[in-house]
Amino acid sequence: MNAVELDSLGLTLGRRPILRDVTLAVREGEFVGVLGPNGAGKTTLFRAILGLLKPAAGTIRVFGETARPGNAAIGYLAQSRSALPQLHLSGREFIASSIRGERYGLPILGPEGRRQLDEALDLVGAREIAARPLSAMSGGERQRLLFAQALIGHPKLLLLDEPLISLDPRRQREVVELARRLCRELGITVLFSAHELSQLFGAIDRVLYLGNGHAALGTIDEVIRPAVLSPLYGSEIEVVRANGHIFILSGDARVEEDPHLHEHHDHGHEHHDHGHS
Ligand SMILES: Nc1ncnc2c1ncn2[C@@H]1O[C@H](COP(=O)(O)OP(=O)(O)OP(=O)(O)O)[C@@H](O)[C@H]1O
Ligand SMILES: [Mg+2]
Numbered sequence: 406m407n408a409v410e411l412d413s414l415g416l417t418l419g420r421r422p423i424l425r426d427v428t429l430a431v432r433e434g435e436f437v438g439v440l441g442p443n444g445a446g447k448t449t450l451f452r453a454i455l456g457l458l459k460p461a462a463g464t465i466r467v468f469g470e471t472a473r474p475g476n477a478a479i480g481y482l483a484q485s486r487s488a489l490p491q492l493h494l495s496g497r498e499f500i501a502s503s504i505r506g507e508r509y510g511l512p513i514l515g516p517e518g519r520r521q522l523d524e525a526l527d528l529v530g531a532r533e534i535a536a537r538p539l540s541a542m543s544g545g546e547r548q549r550l551l552f553a554q555a556l557i558g559h560p561k562l563l564l565l566d567e568p569l570i571s572l573d574p575r576r577q578r579e580v581v582e583l584a585r586r587l588c589r590e591l592g593i594t595v596l597f598s599a600h601e602l603s604q605l606f607g608a609i610d611r612v613l614y615l616g617n618g619h620a621a622l623g624t625i626d627e628v629i630r631p632a633v634l635s636p637l638y639g640s641e642i643e644v645v646r647a648n649g650h651i652f653i654l655s656g657d658a659r660v661e662e663d664p665h666l667h668e669h670h671d672h673g674h675e676h677h678d679h680g681h682s
Pocket of ligand 2: 447448449484566
């Protein structure tokens, strides 16, 4: 069975077309890197798979069923998370409050909730980290905690939206390895968005590249080619391989961007103010 099937999918935000007539399928158990310039629609696609945005055209199926909100088969790590609220909470309390779907108030879990929480924390090796307050964690440690949060309830599909932002290269590698391990050992299908292909090199099975309303899904060799990428960027693209790296160039400039440290305010939902972050 396919994990995600897009059939003639069109997505629009406001009046703005984000994806047009996209048909593709992600197989169960695949690790797919989702790439594309800022604004290409990576986050929008994830939200649509989550059932938070209805297709303007076509269909989205998740494990054979039409995408719908509250699908327990999907775990989600959202992109907009630079300001975790409630920094005084311990990692455990923070996740516990999300299990109960509460933002405020005392997060108290029953035995079953505690078991699920420990299980998820153990999967990412964060049980000890989670005993500390959020304020006493590094960016990478918080990221692992949020990873655990996404794993609660045994999702079969993980949507990880830019989990590498603001991590140093070594931590980035750890997060990629972790996602790959979960994919391989638990058979979880992973869609992992990132800003540079090199961050995912050697780990992903296929790449889903978005741009200019279009999408291309295939192996790196199939997709990272001028003929495929030029329409996605709307300009002549050159692909240069050197020392195990791939550079995507338009004219003389690299078009892949560095992971942005500042999150933009996107769809107006589920947002906290980022303040000074
Ligand atoms: N409510 C809205 N109405 C119209 N356009 C919107 C709305 N919300 C977002 N957009 C635009 O939709 C486009 C797709 O945004 P999206 O966040 O999905 O891109 P992305 O690929 O995740 O980008 P990034 O790499 O910056 O995270 C962007 O150009 C964004 O400005
Ligand atoms: Mg995004």
